[in-house]
Amino acid sequence: MTENKKQEKIGVYVCHCGTNISKVVDVEDVAKWAGEQPNVEVARDYKFMCSSLGQELIEQDIKEKGLTRVVCASCSPHMHEKTFRTACERAGLNPFLFEMTNIREHDSWITDDKVAATVKAKSLVRGSIDRVVHHEPLDEIPVEINPNTLVVGGGIAGITSALELADAGYHVYLVEREPSIGGHMAQLDKTFPTLDCSACILTPKMVDVAQHDNITLLTWSEVEKVDGFLGNFTVTVRKKARFVNEEHCTGCGICIEKCPFKEVDDVFEAGMGERKVIYRPFPQAVPKYPVIDKDNCVYFKTGKCKACEKFCPTEPNSIDFEQEDEMLQLDVGNIILATGYDLFDSKKIPQYGYGKLDNVFTSLEFERMVNASGPTDGKIVLRDKKSKPKSVAIVHCVGSRDENYNKYCSKVCCMYSLKFAHLVHERIPDAEIYDCYIDMRTPGKGYEEFYNRLLEEGTHFIRGKVAEITDAARIPAEEGKLIVQVEDTLIGKQRRVPVDMVILSPAMEARAGSKEVSQLFKMGCDFDGFFVERHPKLDPVATMTDGIFVAGACQGPKDVPESVVQGAAAAARVAGLISRGTVMMEPVRASIEQDACSGCRICNNMCPYNAIIFHEDREVSEVITALCQGCGTCVAACPSGIITGAHFTNDQLFSQIEGVLWDMKETVSA
Amino acid sequence: MSEQFEPVIVGFLCNWCSYRAADLAGTARIKYAPNMRPIRVMCSGRVDPQFVMKALREGADGVMIAGCHPGECHYVNGNIKAMRRFYLLKAMLKQLGVEEDRIQLVWASASEGILLAEKVDQMTEALRALGPLNWDEKVIHRNNGYKSAEALPVLEEA
Numbered sequence: 001m002t003e004n005k006k007q008e009k010i011g012v013y014v015c016h017c018g019t020n021i022s023k024v025v026d027v028e029d030v031a032k033w034a035g036e037q038p039n040v041e042v043a044r045d046y047k048f049m050c051s052s053l054g055q056e057l058i059e060q061d062i063k064e065k066g067l068t069r070v071v072c073a074s075c076s077p078h079m080h081e082k083t084f085r086t087a088c089e090r091a092g093l094n095p096f097l098f099e100m101t102n103i104r105e106h107d108s109w110i111t112d113d114k115v116a117a118t119v120k121a122k123s124l125v126r127g128s129i130d131r132v133v134h135h136e137p138l139d140e141i142p143v144e145i146n147p148n149t150l151v152v153g154g155g156i157a158g159i160t161s162a163l164e165l166a167d168a169g170y171h172v173y174l175v176e177r178e179p180s181i182g183g184h185m186a187q188l189d190k191t192f193p194t195l196d197c198s199a200c201i202l203t204p205k206m207v208d209v210a211q212h213d214n215i216t217l218l219t220w221s222e223v224e225k226v227d228g229f230l231g232n233f234t235v236t237v238r239k240k241a242r243f244v245n246e247e248h249c250t251g252c253g254i255c256i257e258k259c260p261f262k263e264v265d266d267v268f269e270a271g272m273g274e275r276k277v278i279y280r281p282f283p284q285a286v287p288k289y290p291v292i293d294k295d296n297c298v299y300f301k302t303g304k305c306k307a308c309e310k311f312c313p314t315e316p317n318s319i320d321f322e323q324e325d326e327m328l329q330l331d332v333g334n335i336i337l338a339t340g341y342d343l344f345d346s347k348k349i350p351q352y353g354y355g356k357l358d359n360v361f362t363s364l365e366f367e368r369m370v371n372a373s374g375p376t377d378g379k380i381v382l383r384d385k386k387s388k389p390k391s392v393a394i395v396h397c398v399g400s401r402d403e404n405y406n407k408y409c410s411k412v413c414c415m416y417s418l419k420f421a422h423l424v425h426e427r428i429p430d431a432e433i434y435d436c437y438i439d440m441r442t443p444g445k446g447y448e449e450f451y452n453r454l455l456e457e458g459t460h461f462i463r464g465k466v467a468e469i470t471d472a473a474r475i476p477a478e479e480g481k482l483i484v485q486v487e488d489t490l491i492g493k494q495r496r497v498p499v500d501m502v503i504l505s506p507a508m509e510a511r512a513g514s515k516e517v518s519q520l521f522k523m524g525c526d527f528d529g530f531f532v533e534r535h536p537k538l539d540p541v542a543t544m545t546d547g548i549f550v551a552g553a554c555q556g557p558k559d560v561p562e563s564v565v566q567g568a569a570a571a572a573r574v575a576g577l578i579s580r581g582t583v584m585m586e587p588v589r590a591s592i593e594q595d596a597c598s599g600c601r602i603c604n605n606m607c608p609y610n611a612i613i614f615h616e617d618r619e620v621s622e623v624i625t626a627l628c629q630g631c632g633t634c635v636a637a638c639p640s641g642i643i644t645g646a647h648f649t650n651d652q653l654f655s656q657i658e659g660v661l662w663d664m665k666e667t668v669s670a
Numbered sequence: 671m672s673e674q675f676e677p678v679i680v681g682f683l684c685n686w687c688s689y690r691a692a693d694l695a696g697t698a699r700i701k702y703a704p705n706m707r708p709i710r711v712m713c714s715g716r717v718d719p720q721f722v723m724k725a726l727r728e729g730a731d732g733v734m735i736a737g738c739h740p741g742e743c744h745y746v747n748g749n750i751k752a753m754r755r756f757y758l759l760k761a762m763l764k765q766l767g768v769e770e771d772r773i774q775l776v777w778a779s780a781s782e783g784i785l786l787a788e789k790v791d792q793m794t795e796a797l798r799a800l801g802p803l804n805w806d807e808k809v810i811h812r813n814n815g816y817k818s819a820e821a822l823p824v825l826e827e828a
Contacts, residue, residue, distance in 0.1 A: 076693045077710070102708070105696030110787070111704040116676070120704045127709065515741060524742040526779075532742065536781065544686055544744045588712060606715075608746035631745035632716030636755070648712055657680060657724050660707040664678060664729025 008133050009041035011067040012125065013058060015049035015074035017104055024108040025121045030073065033122055037129050041065055050080050055087040062091035069132045073101035073125050094137035096587070096647060101128040123660045130659030134651040140584035141625070145231040146333030147578045150175065152223055155183020156560055157552025158338035159205050160567030161574075166214035168575050173330050174209060175237055176219045178267065180285035181206055183340055187268060187364060189371040189378075191560055192419040193450035199284060199373070206286040218328070220291055226335070226521055229609075229627060230547030231583065235330045241323040243292040244278075249318035251288030255308035256280065263296050270364040273375030278308050283373065292319075334547045334574040337531060338567060339517060341553035344399030344406070344506035351468045352398065352504060358383040359482055360469060360502045363416060370423050380427050382501060389500035391432040392424050393484045395466045400507030401438060406528060410507035411557040414441045417505045418451055421459045433459045434497050436466050436486050444559075462497070464489045469502055508557040522608070523548050530556045541570040546585075549573055588630035588647045590623045596642040597621055603634035603643060677731035677797035679706040679790070682721060684714045686744035687779050688736030694783030702787035703794035706734060713737070714775075715748025719759045722773060726763075731803045734793060736776040736786065749777070766809050771796040 012034040016022035027045040035043035042061055046054050049072055061067050070093065072084050077100040085095035103121040111117050147170050151162045154176030162174045174181070185191075186206075188198035209215055218239055225236035244255075259276040268281040275281070278292045292300075292308070299305040299321065309319040346354035346362050354360045359382050361369070372378040382389055394417045400410035414437065421433050435454075440461075442451045455461070468485040474496070481498035488495050510529025511517070518525040523545040524532040531550045534542040541549050549570040552563040577583060592603070592612075599619035604612050611627035612634060614620075623634070623643075635645035644650075683689040689710050695702065711717060714737025722733045735756060737749035756775045764770060774793055778786040 076689075076696075078690065078693060102693075105693040106708050107696075107704065109696035109699055110702050112701065113704060116704045120707060123707050127707070518741075519746065522746050524738070524744065526742070527739075532779075606751065608748065629745060631713035631748045632711065633713060633745065633748045633751050636716050636718040637751070645712075645716065648716060650718070653709065653711070653718075653721060654724055656709055657721060658728055660680060660709065661678065661725065661728040661730055 008039045008068045009066055010039045010069040010071060010129060010132060011058065011061045011065070012037075012040055012043040012129065013049050013054070013070070013072045013074075014043070014045040014103075014121075014125070015054070015072065016045060016047045017074060017108075018048065021074070021104050021108040024112065024114055024117045025103055026114065026118045027121075029118060030103075030121050030125060034125055034129070037126060039069075039133055040129060041067060049074050050083055055083065058084065058087050059091035062088065062093050067093065068097065069135060070098045071101060071125065071128045071132055072098070073103045073121065073128070075104040076102045076106075096138040097132070097135050099128045099132040099135065101125050119663065123663060126662045127656040127659035130662075131652045131656040134649065134655055136646070136649075138587040138646055141587050141589070142582050143229075143231040143585050143626075144582050145577050145580065146233075146331055147171065148173065148330070148332045149574050149578075150223075150233070150235055150330060150332040150335045151338060152335065153183070153338035153340055153552070153554070154178075154181030154209075154217075154219065155338060155340045155552060155563070156185045156202065156205075157340070157563040157567035158183070158336070159209055160564045161336045161338060161551055161571040162215055163205065163208055163212070164568050164571035165575060166212045168571075169214065170575065170578055171214050171216070173216045173218060173237075173332065175221050175223055176217075177222045178281065179220050179242070179279075179291040180281045180287070181209060181217070181219060182282070182284075182286070184364075185560060186282060186284075187270070187371075188367050189374070190419060190423065192415045193444075193446040195419070195422070203284045203286075206284065210286045217287060219287060221328075223520065224327070227610075229629065230577075230585070231333045232626075233332050233335060233547065235332060235335070237328045237330060239326040239328055241294075241325050242289060243294070243319065243321055243323050244289050245318045245320045245323070246287070246289050248314045248316055249289045250314055251290075252313065253280070253290070254311050254313060255319065256290055258307050258311040260305070260307055261296070261298055263293060269375055270362070270368050272365050272368045334549065334577060335521065336549045336551055336567075336570045336574065337517075337521060337554055338551040338563075338570075339511055339514070339554040341508040341557070342511050344509050346398055346504050346506050348405065349398065352395070352466070352502075353469045353471075353482075354504060357469065357471055357482060357502075359389075359500060360504060363413075363420070363503065363505050366420055366503045370427070378427075380424060387500075388428055389431060390428075391434070391481075391499040392501045392503065393434040393436060393482075393497055393499040394420055394503045394505065395469070395484070396435070396437040396505050397465065398504040398506040399509075406507050406509065408507075408528060408557070409441065411441070412508065412559045413505040415444070415447055415450070415559065417503075418442070418454050420503055420505075421454055422457065425457050425459070432499075434462055434484065434499060435459050436462045436464060436484065438463070438465050444561075462486055462488050462495065508553055511554065514554065521545065521548055530554065541566055541573055547577075586630065586647075588645070589625050589628045590630065590632065590634055590643050590645050591625070592621055592623055592638075593642040593644070594618075594620055594622065596640060598640055600639060602637055602639060606634045606637045608633070675798055675801060677705055677794060677802070678729065679732045679734055679793060679797065680725040680730045681706040681708040681734040681736060681790070682711050682714065682717045683708050684737045684744070684749070685710055685712045687738035687742065688714075688776065688786060690780035691736070691778040691782045691786040694780065695787040696783075698783050700783055700787045702791050705794045705797075706790045713743065713745045713748035714752035715743075715745065717752055717755070719755055722759060726768065726772070726803060726809075727805050729805070731800075732772040732774070732793060732797045734774050734776060734790070736778050736789075739777040739779055742779060768803070768809065769800050771800060772803060
């Protein structure tokens, strides 16, 4: 039995929370009863414990009555634990000698049964009373913040984060796995609703990144390993071999011109165009150095060619076939993840015919097509690259808002679909455009106005989810066309719309491999694979892991302005931490009693942070406090019971269990 | 009031997901059985099987362990370790004559207040059907012939 041998003077404070608690829980009764419990010196109830008067009540009692422990029964500790800890500290009591009891969220708000709620409140308060007796004074652990930051992902969100921090005077490592930064935004033609040219607003920012003294740009690179914790991460980055020496290369592009081999570009051109085997993804790429596609390079396959090397005008030659992957170690204090999104694979919906019917395009293919620097020089043409379509159907919600694929709304598709409709109007004024939507979702500044503009431009809007896209004609007018079968729910009829071209608007999805990435960075991702923010409303850029932030579409579908906002917000959070220099961490940490450790090493493998080391000489394990995150898994696993999890010790938890079951004693062990 | 049996459940809720789910259930004013008495732990991986034994011995009719969904653990995979221990413990308790439904493992993310509330309701109903645990009678006397809980050798708290 864990007996409460210690004599402590506990103050118990029961909060009414206006009427939030008191209308269900008999707070006066709880306070009166609490006063009779062991070790309790004083018990009070008060209207609002979190108010300055309520806090003063605690402070006064600590000073006047010499309280050694404080229990406050009110709301969730996630709400006001800090408030009351600070009050204790002001009165000279170590803040960790305080314990909070949640009788609002976990009690008064979940039931109307006053008797049961009061019984539950008492049991929870007794749990806290019995627990707090075993509390130890603890000191928060100061952690110094390394002022360097790692930004993963060079799309618009990552670029924004990097520039914000660099402009604030802090050094940033920007890691991008493709040969150039720019992300999806670099592939787009126009941005809704203003129809700015995407490249025109993005490329100056990309150039800023390249030229900024405070940014180390690592493209064609991937993060392999992350060690450490807030303030002191050590990140291992693989800088893949480019086979082009960045120190000598001037980016003249002669090698690209002279390379005799072409490949289909599945990445930047979304399969719509070709690139050379030594290539830059697009003309304004940053950095300007090309990269050799090793898998398709004839020299690497047969040992012959070397055209790029022959024609390279630099001295010494910039082409380096011997180049190897380089492993870099970066020390950073904070990490911002801006890894972006993948597009839903439309082939997963066979009835839409993508991949089988030539003239069914995806949104990204269409973006490349209408882009003036794209594979068709901005001409809207069918797959034969010649014929202009006379009629175009745009299909919303491909792989989103669909129980079979993704339940969520992908948020940006309505707007970019409208943009497509406008671009077709603009380029082929006499084309008929059919826009098939389930619901038109246009919340955003200037977005609804853009929709109205499209209505006036004469797009035919059909409200209904497309059932099928087929080339099987039933009547002569359908011959040689794609037929879009859709129920027009506004007139309540099935329609077959014959068109020349179909553009699918697939959902934004989490990156393939986002689960692995989340594990690499020791943070969470949801069922859809999007990274989980600390709080969906009040903390949308931080994650549950201190020092790791998220920005852009890796956290959920987002358009450009939202990604920019989140990128800047993440940077602001990081800048705040850096400017503080030192942050205090909760002292919830494990420690191993060195003399008692049997050296069984069971705990060694339990630790997800590799924070437990084994001393071969003494045959004992030890916790590296700086690495420990305080989960307590090792504490639960130690067969000798000699690992202590500070603030969640066995004594504290066993006593709390006894406490919450205080009323069961008479009924059980009679 | 009717003489309906009101089971008592001790809930070990992890700080990051399920405790917050319970907070959310309250904030959203979802009404559910007040029979669960929550104890906060940093991670479901902190739940020592002895905590469960202790709660059952102290008079709880059931124990709920709730953590983040697999893959979403704040501490990478503490919940997986909790799960491993859970099945082992469950198998052991079954042999001691404790019905399976008396200990339950629940995954509830911070946004799943409704789910957690439902689980508590379901568990309360299941325990009502089973009736009180009566640990001393059921486990100690039947299995070992020991006369009281104090004599049970496996339980040694630090």
